[in-house]
Amino acid sequence: MDTKASITIHDIARELNISASTVSRALNNNPRISKETKDRIKAKALEMGYQPNTIASNLRNQKTNTIGIVVPLINRHFFSAFISGVEEVAFAKGYNVIISQSNDLLEKEKQIVHSLFSNRVDGLIASLSMQTNEFDHYQLFSKKKIPIVFFDRVVPELEAHKIVVDDFGVGFKATEHLIEQGYKRIAHLAGPTVLHTYRDRMNGYRAALEKYNFEIDENLIIHNRLTRIDGQDAIKQLLALPQPPDAVFCGNDTSALSMIVYLKKIGVRIPEDFGIIGFSDEPFSEVVTPSISTLKQPAFDMGVKAGELLIQEIESKTRLKEHVTYTVPTELIQRESSSRKK
Template sequence: MNNKPTIHDIAKALNINSSTVSRALNDSPRVTLKTKEKILKKAEELGYKRNVLASSLRKNVTNTLGVIVPRISRHFFSSAIQGIEETAYLAGYNVIICQSLEQLEREQSIVNGLVEKRVDGVLISISMETLNYQHLEIVKNSNIPLVFFDRHCNEAGNSNVLIDDFKGGFDATEHLILQGNKNIVHFSGPNELEIYKNRLAGYKAALKKHNIAFNPENVIVTRLMEDDGFKSMQTILNLKQKIDAVFSANDMAAIGAIKCIKQSNLKIPDDIAIVGFSNEPISTVIEPSLTTIDQSGLEIGKTAAALILSYIENKQIPEKGENIVLKANLIERNSSKRN
């Protein structure tokens, strides 16, 4: 049984037309200030609450953003979500947070669900399995603004908020070279994803600058989980050719490598130096502390949210898309510094 007061109850109590009550509650200029005040007072007395969802749907807006990330548990993505939510809240928007768990099928289902919920915009960092983007066409065809952040697809017309992955990969590798390392292994993610392509390109560019030949066998491609880093390091240590450093495309695989090296009774960085990427909180407390590339998830989230809100508020999505690239910073710690 529904006992919630309606506009009809307010109208009956004041002996006025329901349409006048509706206009007053929507702050229409067609209703005098005196009548508005009388209606608002009676609405409060009766405990009337507006149906915000119904009102939003009538206006074809929901004041809601959909956010899709690979894993909420990753510090970078939780920080990005924080930045998105803070920016959205200040603009009067709510956020629906979803995680793909690195699965394309799950990501496809989430995208369809967000469109069905009539979100006003979608922010996405694609999964490792996302090698084509047909499932995102439904967003564009529904005239819903779409912004990629961190992991993106390099197609014309898309808007992206990224860090400079190439420069991050270059700086990480050059730092290892300047510490005296020559045979540097790179732990990469799937090379179909632009961020890992760019980090690998930065690695290659640093080797070339310092006249070190690129060896394809020194690039190990995994899903960059901690266990992947551990197993990759085991494989490396069993090779006859000695390596002296590792640049990992994320911190988790780098931490797995550190654990494997320590179990092998080798010293870090004296025997093998390590640099990661993303500046996870654990990178400061693991022993030795991990040199890494800082990518501010908070800043990326705020920037991505501000961009999509500008599209929504202006009711205009640029045909050519926009790219916003933020700076990546090297944070030097004990895993790479040689005396």
């Protein structure tokens, strides 16, 4: 036999002098085949190096047992922990996972989503890039009734399950915490308002200021992509104001860290002279000096929930007429960067 050629069920059948249909049933664990026969056929298949043709099987069944995940940045702890949650559920249910990152670029996100659609994934889990202001690429899935679950940065206009945190509450709690610590002029480093996530956090920030009769100064609100460089540029811009702030609520921990590094470099005391709170509870937030106050979101649990919802919908015999939005709680973690009052 040519060892370079793919081994088929017909080759196994000839070796065992049985029918190909019996081999097929045994390899698919058909209850009509006895355990003894199954074991004998599977042992021969392993010995001969048989590999099932999953592509052909998937085409016949119109199911690939594969789901796609699109995240902005894999190297962020929140997204990697979320992916781990999805994978735990998917693996247990017999699904493979294809993971892609958009690098917060709309065009790359569109290419990824089109590719996953072309590869016939059974469902999609996605968080939008910071540039995403159009959604036609996701409509491909909706029109074919392929399930989608959005998380964190979601598309309100599309019918799909959504898993989010209370972003308005996040902005309110972070700002209120700084007020309670005695800070008087509080800035906000926000992400792009094209995304509801950052718009809602900014509105929560504004609401907290209003509740405590603080002036809302538009000069204290800066929008950018929340990278390390953006954080450093933002704190320089804020300190150059005629009336600079004495605290900042940052849209993530990465920008909060870069602000702390710069402030320490120029001799500003944290938290005595300046308070900072971030968002997400990245692993570095606890170990840097000063440690970073933040709001923690349960990334792994969000991933588990997303995986469960998607697979339930994939395996449902009737497509859902209504989808749900799950809002998960966040926890304010007070650390050194904002603890002016002991």
